Amino acid sequence: MGDFNDILAKDKRIGQRVKTHPNTEFLQCVNECQVEDVKASGSFYTWSNKQYGDDRIYSKIDRIMANQSWINTYEFAEAVFLNEGIFDHTPGLLTLYPNVISGKKPFKYFKMWKTHPSYESDLKEIWRQSGNGSKMFQTSVTRAKIDLDSIQNQLQKSPLDSNLHMLEKEARGKMIKVQGDYNSFLKQKSKVDWIQQGDCNSALFHACIRQRLRQNRILSIERLDGRRVHEPEMITEAFLEYYKGLLGTKLKQRRKVDVGISARGPILSNEQSTDLMKDFTREEVKKAAFSIPGNKSPGPDGFSSSFFQDNWELIGEDISDAVIAFLESGNILKEINSTIITLVPKCKCPNSVKDFRPIACCNVIYKIATKLLSSRISNILPEIISHSQGGSIKGRFIGHNIMICQDLVRHYHRKANKPSCMIKLDLQKAYDTVEWEFLEEVLTGLHFPNDVLLFSHGDFKSVLYMLQTLKLFSLTFGLHPNAFKTAIYCSNMQEECVNKIRQLSGFMRHDLPFTYLGVPICAKKISRKESETLAYWSQIIIMPKRVLKSIEAICRAFLWKGQAVFYGSGAVAWDNVCESKATGGLGITKLESWNKGAMSKYIWAIANNQESLWLRWVNSVYIKGQSWWSYSASVHSNWYWKRLVALKNQILSLHDSAEFQRHKYVIKAGYKMFNTPKPNTHWSKEVWSRMNTPKHSIILWLVMLNRLKTKERLIKMGIMVQEKCSLYEEQAENIQHLFFSCRETGHCLKEIKEWLGWNARASNVQQLVKWIGRAKISKFKRAVYCVATAAMVYCAWKLRNSVIWQGAKIDANRLVEEVKWNVKARVQFLFPKKLSSVDKECDSIKINVDAALFERNRSYGFGLVARDSNGLLLEGCTTLVYGVVEPVLAEVLGIKEALSWVKEAKWQNVILESDCLCAVQAIRSSLDMISTFGLIVKDCKNLLASLINVSISFVKRSANLVAHSFGKAAILFPDRRFSLEHVLTDLLPCLVAEVYG
Known part of the structure; x- marks a missing residue:
């Protein structure tokens, strides 16, 4: 812990005069030492230079870090960074809390239950009762393991009994099945969605579960009055006090909604009204139920959508009738209409009760009903919601609003331009402050986004009218602008006028550029600095060539050197590398061509007169009835519009305009259009x-x-x-x-x-x-x-x-x-x-190695197994070492032990297999690491270079079970070597199972 005088990422430092990139040495040191930040709260930035205005810089350079072993030992540790006061650094306070008793866990359904033999027959009883899902699984594992142990004990006495072989096969299959159930249990708890294939990944799931538990714990919190509380009861009371004051208040003088407002807006046709009022069918209910992801957090009843999906044949009819009855009558059980509130941090370092966002976890039956309603309404929303609302509406693209905004601010940097004003409004969310009576009055008529841009002329009267309208909206709806996030942007306005507006509104004045919906809004042509965080920008703006070249330089350096920076030429020109494999390249995407292909969809949309607010804007402001294909941009046009017109002209040089706009546009086809086709190679x-x-x-x-x-x-x-x-x-x-x-x-x-x-x-x-x-x-x-x-x-x-x-x-x-x-x-x-x-007679030797940790004995062991091409044991080895090490360190020490074993035995043509991907990749890598782990990896590399035809490869956990069993046996049989004739009876079953499947 302490002042490291460097940052780990560029977002850890803010201010006008800051370096774009952090030094890589500190990041490399942290990675090699395998440490991470202890769960923290309080101030995110830990240092300030105490300057004023644009010279002020904030950085996160003070840290409290630990390795995984320490974090697992002190899982209730918390680092609190206090305010810096008169100093430039914030004090860091590390607190080690005792085990926090969080109370009884609520009932929760796990997908693995459906594999239980009595699941279907007991479904009604399970539905009514609460329970801990893991106990049912644990019973299954115990029974399966007892069956397998019993049969394998009999096999030791009668190894040639074919009946016992069949029984062992069935018991082993049952055990594998139950282990699969356990893996399903861990995956559901860890909420790791991106893993679709691979081995059991139990270590990853456990790590994810621990990480989520650590992040979700609230060990201390700052109350509204500024006092920090640590006791669980006091923390609960602090949140209740905050939300009671926030959600339990009413506006004393709320303005009523004028009923004529909705009538003057778009109105549903009779056909649309009839379509909305149609009866719901069971097929629609089923479709809605199966559209809810099964890994989402359940509501108060504990059942996720996977329960309903897994058992739809049994319970689907009853669920459908219940949902349809609610939608027809409007009556719903209180239990179904209940929710669990989960607090999610709004920021990286939550400190106060205000820094958490409440998320409602609803029951699935309630979700199904709302899905049905939203699916019906989504079809008519484009007809009744203003085109100024770009997001969350079917068929609209939020990027159009961003491009209109770019047009509106394009003159903000010109002194000769007329005075203009823009307010970037951030409304406090509906769960922060809401007037429920207003919702009842306008539920069917209005729709409000969270982030709003308001534009007006730059005279005081125009801005005042805009602020008065905003105040009326707040008095009616109960939604107020967030003064800390709302900003005013002025162009060529008198300073006296700007100060009046700031005093009236309470908003801060900011300068361009700013980020809106993830994209920089700037008056001038976008620069490299503003393009650093790409997100989805490449589909909204034509990226600067310098930015694209910088990204390609990183890709090129990684391809040829395995580094982020590489000065010099590669073996093959980058343009040739980006060709398809069929034409002699590696098939890497050309960023400039892809950017142009993505932006060409707007050119296609203009040519085909697609309906959107942005297209109406460009037709009104720029094209003005001219032919799109012969149109030329004026010198006063926005920078992005000039680039788009230039791209249109490039398309005309490559493609026939009629052919281009005839077919539905696909970005993949556009990408090919900007690449000159090359002949395929014969090889x-x-x-x-x-x-x-x-x-x-x-x-x-x-x-x-x-x-x-x-x-x-x-x-x-x-x-x-x-x-x-x-x-x-x-x-x-x-x-x-x-x-x-x-x-x-x-x-x-x-x-x-x-x-x-x-x-x-x-x-x-x-x-x-x-x-x-x-x-x-x-x-x-x-x-x-x-x-x-x-x-x-x-x-x-x-x-x-x-x-x-x-x-x-x-x-x-x-x-x-x-x-x-x-x-x-x-x-x-x-x-x-x-x-x-x-080659039927393969002379190679396969060696599997695995490490095992024995935390209770403060020791660790290795299991080494050498087998011939037929899978028969040549020699097995167990080693026990006293001491405490990280798992990955134990694995690489085991690999070193195995390589020394190969050298001692003078074996050749050896395949060494390990299920530790990190260790295998480090040994294969050409990079040197300055750490204990790196030194052992270097020893492994030297041993590997001295051996004849020996290679190391990664295998899944399921392919390394024999070495895993030997490693676990090291605690009982330390430092032993076994031949096939003298192998321990406890280890023989895993060898037999692998040979005979």
Whole structure:
């Protein structure tokens, strides 16, 4: 904890005179040390330079950070940053609270319940009763585990009993099923929606659950009077006091709504009224019920929509009748009309009761009814809601309002322009302050957004009328502007007039630019600084080329160096990289072309006279009845409009106008329109075969483009090197020689051809690829030949680099074995049943490693398992170490132990597998990390480089269960080695299960 004198991200510092980007060293240090901020409240910015006006700067440079182990140990810790007072830094106070008893947990339905054998028969009883869902699961797990243990104990006595084999298979299937239920339980609690595939991810789910619990805890809060309270009862009382005062008050002199206002606006036709009043059907109720995501938080009854969706055949008819009866009669049970209020922080560092947003969690039956009503109303909303409302209306795009706003402020920076005024109004939300009688009066007639822009002339009288109208609105509705978020923007107005307006309104004066709906609003052409946070801007404005080039530079640096910054040229020009794979590129999107393709939809909309407020605006202000395709923008037009017209002219040069506007516009087609088509290469399918190892394909791609940095190419680049081949010094090194005219690589090609029965006369890589594309062979054989070609190129290039940079010895036979091993490993990974088609007698050894933590004993262990190609155990090993380490550190220590084991045994052709993706990626990476973890990773890299044909790969947890079992056994059987004949009986079942499925 303390003053780190640097920020982690650019949003951690505000002010006019600040650096655009933070230093990367601090961020790298935090990542390598694996620390994060302790849950914090109070002041978000912890330092101020105490200057005035535009010179004031705020930064978050004081932090209280901890690693995951500390956070798990002190899960009720909170850091409070107080006001700085007369100093420039805010004091940070770390409090370690005792375990907070949050009371009895409410009933909640979990999707895993539906897999219980008696679920359907007990559904009515479960519906009526409350309970803890996890207990039912725990009973199932216990029973399944007891069954499996019992059968496996009998198998130890009679290992050849086929009946017991069948019983074990059934019990194991039951256990796997229940484990899947548990995974479903964790996923539902963690609310992780983006994971669709992969292994059980239980560690991720647990981490997400812990993180959500930490963030949702309110350990202390500041009351309205400024006092901070810590006791749970006092915290509850503080919130109740705040919301009673906010929601329980009424305006003393509320203005009544003039009933003629709604009548003067759009009115529903008889046909629309009849359509709204139609009876609801059961099909509509079902559609509404199934449109509610199943992972949303339930209401007071504890049932999420997944319960209704899972059991619709059983309960759907009753639910449909209940919802329809409510909609017809207007009567609803109090239990259904109840909600649970959840407090969600409005800001990153909530401090006061005002800093939380109340969210209502409604019952699903209530949600279904509101879904039905909203679906009916959504069809007629475009007819009755003003076109000035762009968002939340079907068929309208909020970007149109942003572009109109850009037009209205385009003269704000010109001194010769007439006085103008704009108020960016932020209304306090309906849950903050609302007059319920007003809602009853206007529910069917009016619709108000939260963020409003008001424009007027710059004379005092015009602005005064606008403020009076706003006050009348507040007195009627009960919604008041948020004085802290509402801002006034003035252009060429007298300072005396501006001060009067500020005093009358209580609003602050701001200057352009400002952000509206995520997009910068500015009078001048948008600059690079204002374009830093892209969001969805590229669909609303034509982005500056410098911004797009900066993004592409980051992508280019990551592709060639794995870094964010890279100065120099890549192996292939970026324009060629952005070509499709079929035409010789990598298929990366060209940002400028995509931006133009996205913006072309507005050109298409104007050409087809699409109905919207923005189109009416541009037709009235700019086009004025002229032909769109022959229109030219005047010099006084807005900067974005000039760019749009220039884009229109570019489209005319590429496309026929009638053909362009005939079909419905799709951005994908627009993107293609701005890219010059190139002929397809003859080798793309072979280079990018789905079966190829990706890193092998990249090297083969560079070879086919003749962009690999051989000695011949380095000399052309002006780099003085010896031109002779490093593998066979009699000839110059170039693509043609290295693949495969060289004696060493040519020997490899000959051996691989014989091994695969490959009857091709081709003698270099270009001929090989061409032969594969033209040969009449099976798809599987074609894929294997592609894998072999890419592996030969990769391994040959790797050997050449090892000879140059590490002084490795040239061993042609070792090169052949490495290629064979790569081919077999790839086929085994993708098509395990077809491995015999490549090589039935595979001599490789597979080693699995896993770590286990024993927190109660303050120790950790490793499980190492070596097996042959048939899955039979060669040797197993358990190791126990006393001490407390992070899980990822234990995993990388286990990998180091496994590599040392391989070196001691002098094994070759080894596949080392771990289920720790972080450790595997770190070992494969070329980056060095200055930390304990980084030092151990470096040792692993050195060990790996000293071994013959040994590689490390990541596997899912489900594929690493044997090593996991050995790791868990380290606490009972420490520092032991086992052969197949002497393996422990407790570990034998997992070995048998993996071999025989």
